[in-house]
Amino acid sequence: IQMTQSPSSLSASVGDTVAITCRASQSISNYLNWYQQKPGKAPELLISSASNLEDAVPSRFSGSGSGTEFTLAINSLQPEDSATYFCQQSYSASQVTFGQGTRLEI
C-alpha cells in the first residue's frame, strides 16, 4: 500500500492554519497514524486511528479522514511546530508503510 503526502514542504506563519494530506493507494479504513519528527529526534506519535489525539498532544492538532484520504490540520501554528510530519498505515499487518514526509517551516 503506497502512501502519498502533499505537499512535500510548506512555509507558514505563527497563528496560521495548515493542512497536510495523505492518500493511500487503496482503502485502509481508519488505520492511519500521524507523526511529528524534529531534527535529531525520533518521531513522536500525534494522532492514531486517523483522528484520535494522543495524550499530551496539543489540541491545535487534529486528524480526519477514512478510506483513502486523510488530513492532518494544525491550527494556530506555534514556532515549535516546525518539524517534518509523516503519515503511516498499518491496515495490512504484513505491510506497514509511511508517507514520504512533509516539512513544515514556521
Place this chain on the structure above:
Amino acid sequence: QLQLQESGSGLVKPSQTLSLTCAVSGDSLSSGGYSWSWIRQPPGKGLEWIGYIYHSGSTYYNPSLKSRVTISVDRSKKQFSLRLSSVTAADTALYYCARALTSSSGGFDYWGQGTLVTVSS
C-alpha cells in the same frame, strides 16, 4: 515509563551482516497487545518499516527486505534483535526500535533514540 535503547555495530562492511539489539525497560516483552518493530531512516530521507515481532513470537517483515531480515526476541534479557544480511551502502541509515499497539491502528507510541549504522569498507 517505557524506554527503548538501541545498541550494536555502527560500522558494517558491505556483504556482511548488520546486528542490532533493542533493550526494553519498563514493560514486558511477554505481555500481549504489542508488537516490537525495527524502523530505519536513511540520512535526510523518510521512514522505512523493516519488520516486527509479536509477543507470541510471530514475525512480519517488509517484503522488500524479507529475504535478508531476521527479528528475534530474548525475553529473559528483555531485548529484541535485528539481523540484516548482505548489506550494501543502501542500508546505511539511522535504525530505530519501536513499540506498537496491536489493538488499534498500530501506531508506534514509543521509540528508541536511534542508532546510526554506516555500511562502508
